[in-house]
Amino acid sequence: MTAPAVPRAVPDLPALQIARRRADLRRTLLSLLAIGAWELSRLDLRVSALFATAQGFALRDQWWLSVVLHDGVRQVSLAMLVAALPLALRAARPLAVPVAADVGLWAALQALPQRLRLGWWGVTLALALLIPGLKRLSHTSCPWDLQAWGGRLAWVPHWQLGLRDGGPGHCFPSGHAVSAAAWFTLYFLLRGLHPATGRRMLIGVLLAVAVSGLVQVLRGAHFVSHVLWSAWLCWAVCVAADRALAGVDGRGAADHGPALQPLR
Known part of the structure; x- marks a missing residue:
């Protein structure tokens, strides 16, 4: 005698959606904190300097x-x-x-x-x-516009909104x-x-x-x-x-x- 088929369990969809959205929020906030830490570290300049010279x-x-x-x-x-x-x-x-x-x-x-x-x-x-x-x-210009790497501009952090670097901008x-x-x-x-x-x-x-x-x-x-x-x-x-x-x-x-x- 063939055993009756056991229906596949269906997840609690509302609970699943709630769990996903909470995970989404955690990831969004944690990644925002990570970007903030990156900004404060000024690693942008160090990383770009690895690929550039004064020319x-x-x-x-x-x-x-x-x-x-x-x-x-x-x-x-x-x-x-x-x-x-x-x-x-x-x-x-x-x-x-x-x-x-x-x-x-x-x-x-x-x-x-x-x-x-x-x-x-x-x-x-x-x-x-x-x-x-x-x-x-x-108003933020590109790394290749900076004095350190062959350009004419001083570096200005893009998060300091009141400051301009005086260059062409349109890079952030x-x-x-x-x-x-x-x-x-x-x-x-x-x-x-x-x-x-x-x-x-x-x-x-x-x-x-x-x-x-x-x-x-x-x-x-x-x-x-x-x-x-x-x-x-x-x-x-x-x-x-x-x-x-x-x-x-x-x-x-x-x-x-x-x-x-x-x-x-």
Whole structure:
């Protein structure tokens, strides 16, 4: 005689969402404290000095860094944003599976409410515009403009808002880092559907932020803190958006109807 199938346990979704949001808040505050400690240490100057001389930054116009890993990565990120729009606009497709059955990630994404998918796409677009917009308002100039490294300006901390360095400005925070950091949105969208995929996406985005930031530090285009602030702002906006979008249809990404439970 065949033993009856034991239904898969379904997690307490409201409790899971609360735990995630508390963890998000802790990470946001701890990372903010870490950035503050970095700023007070003035390690920006020491790190950038490793890659510069009195004549400037030798890698400023290096082809792989300036063309491939700067211009190319930015264009790839823009192409990804454009390519994601059709999926965001596609109408939700009901899942024809039992309540306790696992479904593929692609099918689960298509089953999400259109407004939720479009909402996260909109957050990604907003981040791609917000950080460069803040950069255009900044009076902070780039490391390659400083006297110590072949420029003509004295260093002025970007957090001393009342002071100007007298240069061209428009160098804080890092606009290039947003090419990667804007995709924190994928982690927040996927973690409720497939936690393992969400974690892999988060690791991938963090690595992409590190690489894009390193490229600009090597070239003298940004200090490390410029990259850290860009990543933190993108993360903080995503944390706020996760709360806002959870109320799009009264449910969060981890709870979209009885047929769509988080995948293992």
